[in-house]
Amino acid sequence: MKMNQPYGASTRLLLLVLAAAATSTHAALPLFDSLIDQINTSSEMQTAADSSSSTEEFQGSYLHVVDSVLITVIAWLVVVNTLEVNDFRHRLMATYDNAPTSNETSRRYTAALMAIQYGMFDAVIDWGLTYTVMYAIIGGLTWYNVDSSFLMVIWGFSLMCSALILAVAGLKIPEWLGFYRKSQLKTIRDTSGYAEMAVEELSADGGTIAAFRYQVRLGIGKHFSQFAWFLLPFYTNLKVWFYLLSILIGFVIGQLFIFIVFKCRQRFRQRRGLVALGASAVVALGSAAAFVRGVDIVNKGWNRAVGKSYVVLPICFFVWLAAITLFHGGKYYEQRKFAADKDETPLFATMHEGDGGAPITNDDDDGPSFEDALEDPLLDDTKPASRRDVMKKNNLDASGQGYFYQTAYFDRINLKQPSTTSLKSGTDDDGGNEKVTPREVYKEVAASEESEADMKWYHRVWRFLPFTALWGLAIVGTRDTCRCCARKGTAHKSEFQDMPCGKKTWFVFTKIIKVLVNLICFFIAIISVGDSHQSGVTRSKLPFVHSIYRGLNDGQVCAFDKRCGNIDTFDSMEDAHAANYSIAHCGKCAGCSTWQDLSVQWTTRKQAATLAQSCGIRYLFDQAGMAKCLARDMGWTSVCSEAWVHSVICAREQCNWIAIRTMITNKLGNFQMQQNDVTPATCNEAQCEQGNPGHFAKLSGASRRKMNIRSGIDRAPDQQCQIVDNYNGLIPRDAEGRYNDWGPFFKELCRRDLSPP
Numbered sequence: 001m002k003m004n005q006p007y008g009a010s011t012r013l014l015l016l017v018l019a020a021a022a023t024s025t026h027a028a029l030p031l032f033d034s035l036i037d038q039i040n041t042s043s044e045m046q047t048a049a050d051s052s053s054s055t056e057e058f059q060g061s062y063l064h065v066v067d068s069v070l071i072t073v074i075a076w077l078v079v080v081n082t083l084e085v086n087d088f089r090h091r092l093m094a095t096y097d098n099a100p101t102s103n104e105t106s107r108r109y110t111a112a113l114m115a116i117q118y119g120m121f122d123a124v125i126d127w128g129l130t131y132t133v134m135y136a137i138i139g140g141l142t143w144y145n146v147d148s149s150f151l152m153v154i155w156g157f158s159l160m161c162s163a164l165i166l167a168v169a170g171l172k173i174p175e176w177l178g179f180y181r182k183s184q185l186k187t188i189r190d191t192s193g194y195a196e197m198a199v200e201e202l203s204a205d206g207g208t209i210a211a212f213r214y215q216v217r218l219g220i221g222k223h224f225s226q227f228a229w230f231l232l233p234f235y236t237n238l239k240v241w242f243y244l245l246s247i248l249i250g251f252v253i254g255q256l257f258i259f260i261v262f263k264c265r266q267r268f269r270q271r272r273g274l275v276a277l278g279a280s281a282v283v284a285l286g287s288a289a290a291f292v293r294g295v296d297i298v299n300k301g302w303n304r305a306v307g308k309s310y311v312v313l314p315i316c317f318f319v320w321l322a323a324i325t326l327f328h329g330g331k332y333y334e335q336r337k338f339a340a341d342k343d344e345t346p347l348f349a350t351m352h353e354g355d356g357g358a359p360i361t362n363d364d365d366d367g368p369s370f371e372d373a374l375e376d377p378l379l380d381d382t383k384p385a386s387r388r389d390v391m392k393k394n395n396l397d398a399s400g401q402g403y404f405y406q407t408a409y410f411d412r413i414n415l416k417q418p419s420t421t422s423l424k425s426g427t428d429d430d431g432g433n434e435k436v437t438p439r440e441v442y443k444e445v446a447a448s449e450e451s452e453a454d455m456k457w458y459h460r461v462w463r464f465l466p467f468t469a470l471w472g473l474a475i476v477g478t479r480d481t482c483r484c485c486a487r488k489g490t491a492h493k494s495e496f497q498d499m500p501c502g503k504k505t506w507f508v509f510t511k512i513i514k515v516l517v518n519l520i521c522f523f524i525a526i527i528s529v530g531d532s533h534q535s536g537v538t539r540s541k542l543p544f545v546h547s548i549y550r551g552l553n554d555g556q557v558c559a560f561d562k563r564c565g566n567i568d569t570f571d572s573m574e575d576a577h578a579a580n581y582s583i584a585h586c587g588k589c590a591g592c593s594t595w596q597d598l599s600v601q602w603t604t605r606k607q608a609a610t611l612a613q614s615c616g617i618r619y620l621f622d623q624a625g626m627a628k629c630l631a632r633d634m635g636w637t638s639v640c641s642e643a644w645v646h647s648v649i650c651a652r653e654q655c656n657w658i659a660i661r662t663m664i665t666n667k668l669g670n671f672q673m674q675q676n677d678v679t680p681a682t683c684n685e686a687q688c689e690q691g692n693p694g695h696f697a698k699l700s701g702a703s704r705r706k707m708n709i710r711s712g713i714d715r716a717p718d719q720q721c722q723i724v725d726n727y728n729g730l731i732p733r734d735a736e737g738r739y740n741d742w743g744p745f746f747k748e749l750c751r752r753d754l755s756p757p
Contacts, residue, residue: 066242066245066246066249067158067234067235067238067242067243067246068155068158068159068162068290069158069159069161069162069165069231069234070158070231070234070238070243070246070247070250071162071246071249071250071253072161072162072165072166072250073165073227073230073231073250074246074247074249074250074251074253074254075250075251075253075254075257076165076169076254077223077224077227077250077254078250078251078254078255078257078258079169079176079190079254079257079258080190080191080223081120081123081220081223082258083190083191084191084192084195084219084220084223085116085120085216085220087191087195087219088116088119088195088198088199088216088219089113089116091195091196091199092109092112092113092116092199092202095199095200095202095203096108096109096112096203099203107441107444107445108202108209108445110438110441110442110445111209111438111441111442111444111445111446112202112209112212113438114438114439114441114442115209115210115212115213115216115442115446116213116216118213118216118442119212119213119214119215119216119217119219119220120216120217120220122213122216122217122464122469123216123217123218123219123220123221123224123469124220125466126217126221126224126466126469126470127221127224127225127228127466129466130224130228130466130470131224131228131231134228134231134232134235135235135238135243138232138233138235138236138525138528138529139235139236139237139238139239139240139243141529141532141533142235142236142237142528142529142532143237143239143532144532144536145532145533145535145536145539145678146236146237146528146531146532146535147531147535147661147665147677147678148676148677149301149302149303149665149667149677150236150301150528150531150661150664150665151236151237151301152297152298152300152301153297153298153301153302153664153665154233154234154236154524154528155294155297155301156293156294156295156296156297156298156299156300156301157233157294157298158234158294159290159291159293159294159297160290160291160294160295160298161230162290162294163287163288163289163290163291163294163320164287164291166283166286166287166290167283167284167287167324167327168188169283170279170280170283170284170287170324170328171188171280171327171328171331172188172190173261173276173279173280173283174273174276174277174280174331174335176261177261177264177265177268177272177275177276177279178265178272179272179273179276180276180331180335181335191219192218192219192220192222192223194215194216194218194219194222195215195219197215198211198212198215198216198219199212201215208446208449209442209445209446209449210446210449214469214472217469218469218472218473218476221469221470221473222473222476225470225473226514229518229521229522230517230518230521231521232521232522232524232525233521233524233525233528235525236525236528236532237528237532264279280328284321284324284325284328285321287320287324288317288318288320288321288324289317291316291317291320292313292314292316292317292320295313295316296309296313301665302665302666303665303666303667524664527657527660527661527664528661529657530656530657530660531657531658531660531661533657534654534655534656534657534658534678534683535658535678535683537654537686537687538655538658538678538682538683538686538687539678539686541686541687541692542682542685542686544690544692545685545686545689545690545692546716546719548690549705549718549719550718550719552586552587552705552706552719552720552721552722553573553586553721553722553723554572555571555572555586555587556569556570556571556572556587556588557569557570557572557573557576557583557584557585557586557587557723558570558583558584558585558586558587558588558589558593558701558702559576559579559581559582559583559584559725560581560582560584560727561579561580561581561582563727563728563730563745563750564595564750564751567584567589567593567594567595568581568589569588569589573723582725582727583723583724583725584598584702584707584724585598585701585702585703585706585707585708585721585724586706586721586723586724587697587701587706587721588698588701589701589702590643590698590699590700590701590702591637591639591640591642591643591699591700591701592636592637592639592640592643592700592701592702592703593701593702594637594639594640595749595750596635596636596637596750597636597637597640597702598702598707598746599635599746599749599750600634600635600636600640601702601703601704601707601709601742602707602709602742602743602746603635603746604634604635605704605709605710605711605712606711606712607712608634608704608711608712609681609711609712609713610712611630611633611634612630612634612644612647612648613668613680614629614633615629615630615633615634615648616648616651616652620652623645623649626645626648627641627642627644627645628641630644630645640700642699643696643699643700644696644700646688646694646695646696646699647684647688647689647694647696647700650684650687650688650693650694650696651680651683651684651687651688651694654683654687654688654693654694655680655683655684655687655688658678658679658680658683659680662679662680667679668680681713705719705720705721706721707721707724707740707742708720708721708722708724708739708740709739709740709742710734710738710739717738720738720739724740726740727745729744730744730745731744731745732744
């Protein structure tokens, strides 16, 4: 028949392209972010093309749309959870196929199949709620006031992590397409390993359907748990509608990928290896493209202008491809040396057909045989009645079983039982099975195995809440992670101690990497929350502080009678002039209003913030050492040094997360006051100078702002002191007429011992 004819070359090529596109879409879809960004900022970029602020303009309008790593993770979870479900199904089928045929066996088999379905639903609900709660915490707390550069860095690393997941998927494609056997080393696991033990416990004395369902719940939940902490930083500033859209896109891509793999396994026989190689190559190219795009975006977020990006980015592309190729070589070596002696669970629960309608086989003498491995008696009417062929879709025969049923879904199923014995009642009843549903069988079997008469209501509620599975996975995960540290004689030592040396090394290495990655992601999420909070507080306080500085020219002033003479405070500029005093700075005289400190304000005007930051970092928790460092490196008097220590300590307490964020974005040394960018200098000004809560302005008295000195921090003209006197022509205004030039005045410094106390 026409439908059984081999596919032509064009059809093969089409399927190959579709298989590659399904996975490469993981890398292509996130570029929607870039498209939105470029549209929003094209006019701004054109305006700023000739200025040094072009990157800032690009960052200022960045919008966190769909998240690439969330899309990729969801797609990956669709694939591995399909494998997990089918692992339970096949092991269950293999166990009950060898069991004696009886009414009780059929009832428990039917109930166990429903337990797999319910366990899958339980896990999806558990982790759907868990992911959503985690998103609500991080996304809600970072809804506003997130730094645009920090978002760009997160966006770039999101693409780079997507590239890594794509690379792993590319390594697994030959196995998923049936070209590789599963390796005994299991360097990259796509199933939890819970199915074998769960089925053994179910078939043993005392095994219950409820316990089996719980094991399915844990097995599927384990895949979700691997990404719970990892995704936290990528929720930053992600709006709820884009969060849901990312999940939907990831789910669709995952299903599309499985469908294409399903069709490839069903149709290809002679060139299965070529198809696997081609698909892996295209996925590797998509992974490299996503990685390079991520590197480029991170570079923009770091505000690093790489003049030869046309050279750097191609190098990154080919280095990443070379690394993927190297791992593919290692995977091939692993397959040749450590492949399992017999075929393991196939991807899909059906009997696939090759190009000519025959069961799939491998023509190579040394390759695996797939004829037996790809049979599923659940769906094959040609097998003897002893097979447990009890679940069928409505209105479909065995040859009409479709993709969705063969992967993970158990909806709309009827019982098929040749015996006239009712599975529900256990008595002879012609047609009784037509009135029985699998759910009813499950409920009856579960109720007969476990009595809840004495169970408190809150125990029942607790059992169905996500916390039960989360706690169970936490215990299992902790035990699994610490297994290598178990001593002889403990219950959990055997598996690790029986591993070969190479596998032990890999086991320990992967556990360390997982722990470190989770800790880093958790820490970055905390940084994003703390930075968002402190940036919001800073923005709310800035108007009050700016209003004070706009009134600098009114009120008290600090004035001197002659060079190196007396320095006193006056209530107004007029009072100072009436006493024949010249204005040194706006505001009251205080700890830094000595001749020594006034000269230091001028001599360190370009690097004062950098020097203070250096001492603050080196002596972060040593105030005495910090004061000595400030006096030694900058030249402050002891009283003025204490005022600066107060400022640094205030910044440590009120601006710490902003400072850490600027380390990540390579802007720790940015002391500018930009309208839409909160830097440590902005935070320090808002929270540490005018009594909310820091009092640096009150303690120090003099400052570059109050002396109208041009510093490394560009401030608004109306927030500078404009009443400093040009004493004997030694403190003139600069060419712009904006700042005072104290250079001639301090050409000869006053002796330190003549400075007022």
